Amino acid sequence: MAGGVPIQTMTLSDGYLTGRALVFPISLITSLFFLWGFSYGLLDVLNKHFQTVLDITKLQSTGLQVMYFGGGYLLFSPIAAEVLKRRGYKITVLMGLTLYSLGAILFWPTAHFSTYQNRIASFGGFCVCTLVIACGLATLETAANSYAVVIGNPTSASARLQFCQSWNGVASFIGPLIASKFFFTGANANNLVNVQFVYLAVACAGVVVAVIFIFAKLPEVSESALQGSEQMILRDDDGNVIAQGPLYKQYNMIFGFVAQFCYVGAQVTIASFFINYVTELKDASYSSSEAANFLSYALITFTVGRFIATALATVFQPDFLMIVYTCCAIAFNGYVCAGVGRATVGVLIVLFFFEAPMYPTIFTLGTANLGRHTRRGAGILVMGVAGGAVFPPIQGAVADAASTHISYIVPLVGFVYVLGYVAFHWLRHGRHIFRVKDIVVSGEVGIEGGAMCKVQDGKYVEHAEKNDP
Structure with a gap:
């Protein structure tokens, strides 16, 4: 557009960034994780708040999760992935921030004109606002998760994404902390006035981050860099050629999508009904405000779990680490179902610790070795977040x-x-x-004499053959 602000980009056509060169782009991307973590934290609290103010059932209140995860993530992620493939990471991020801010602004008139008489219509309006926000977040997540994985050394991709996702957790517990003070106390416990101001602040934050991205020189990973693996024969541990077939034959990615669907569904239901679980304890009398504080403690536990998992991912194989964490999550979840007494609240909080590293680890495992399918594969893995739309209505x-x-x-x-x-x-x-540093890489790093090599413990141990023209 004539007279517009030029979008600053730098193309990274070969290899990947290392050392200090990673700090600035990872910092920018981390700000996006913070934004959607804050928004997600507010969503869980609104679930209970709308039950009280709008007099709706638990099942009806899950309409927020259906719109957020089903409408936004399931339906819009493929669109975001296509924009990412065609226009690159920066344009995709700006599109996501625009939708995010627009949806947040729409909360203002919806909350302002809400009354008890039109409560069902008002709740429908909030669901639409949530849908717009979710489309923005699906776009941001498709771009940011993929960017965090491909911008640096593939051997540390899981730990790098764990670190970025940790700041998502930091923001997610700030949301309930704010909500417990502004939504559930005093006169605010039975109205939607402060919902307007909180989401206006959310919109302003989105606009500020968008302005930063417009003027920032974000290194862009070119399509040729992602497709560089196609010029070589890449093989898995059993010698099978990988990333060469069509997208629908990338079976690890497909099963990873289902795992992401199930995990996010589990995570969302655990958080969405947390306040209900605590306030309905038979041998305790916790208020909604106290339960919201407990949810904040749980999300703090979740965040600590992410940072600890980041450190552990530099030592242990991500899939092995996930086996340990998932077994613990199953055990604690089983106790939450059958347990009695106040101790169950503590067990429920600890459950957040063990679910913490699952999303970024599944994303990394599911998008590994996709080559030219990397960007579309990222969109498909993000679609797995739609599990958050299916599980809550069932629960x-x-x-x-x-x-x-x-x-x-x-x-x-x-x-x-x-x-x-x-x-x-x-x-x-x-x-x-x-953790075994045994991967196939391309570009300036991992190339010896123009041929691809396997890198193990920092040493070239095996050449990979080039495809014949």
Whole structure:
């Protein structure tokens, strides 16, 4: 557009960034993780707040999750992936920030004109606002997760994404902390006034980050760099050619998508019904405000778990680490379903620790070795977030029919599938416990004499053959 602000970009056509060169782009991308973590933290609290103010059932309140994860992530992620492939990371990020800010601004008039008489229509309006925000977040997540993986050394991709996702956790517990003070106390407990101001602040934050991205020189990973692997014969541990067939034959990615679907469904239901679970304890009398504080503690635990998992991912193989974490999650989730007494709240909080590294690890495992399919594969893995639209209504129906405690069997089913996926991946890829630097890389790093090499413990140990023209 004539007279417009030029978008500053730098193309990274070969290799990947290392050392200090990684600091600036990773910092920019981390700001996006913070934005959607904050938005997600608010969503779980609004779920309970709308039940109180708008007098809707638990099942009806899950409409927010359906719009957020189903409408935004399931339907819009493929569009975001196509924009990412055609226009690059920076344009995709700016598109996501625009949608994010627009959806947040729309919360203002929706909350302002909400009354008890038009409460059902008002809730529908909030669902539409949530949908617009979710489209923006799906776009940001498609770009940011993929960028964090491909911009640096592939051997540290899991740890790098774990670190970026950790700041998502930092923001996600700030949301409930704010909500417990502004949504559930005093006169604010029965109105939507402060919802307007909180989401206006969210919109302003999105605009500020967008301006920073417009003027920042974000290194762009070119399509040729991602497709560089196509010029070589890449093989897995069993000698099978990888990343050469069509997208629908990338079976690891497909099973990774299902695992992501199940995990996110489990994570969302655990958080969405957390406040209901705590306030319905028979031998305790916790208020919604106290329960929101407990949710903040749980999300702090989740965040600490992400940072600890980041450190562990530099030592242990990601799939092995996931087996340990998922087994613990299944055990704690089972206790939450059957346990009694106040101790169950502590167990539920600890459960957040063990689910913490699952999303970034599954994303890294599912998008590994995709070559020319990397960007579309990232969009498909992000589509797995749609599990958050399917699991909550099921759990809501069980909670309404039986109890919230019993309804926690729904996320337990999700964790069981995740365990199956990561266990099969671990068995299929060498059964390593400690991290093995054994990958195929392309570009300036990992090239010896113009041929691709396998790199193990920093040494070239094997050449890969080039494709014949």
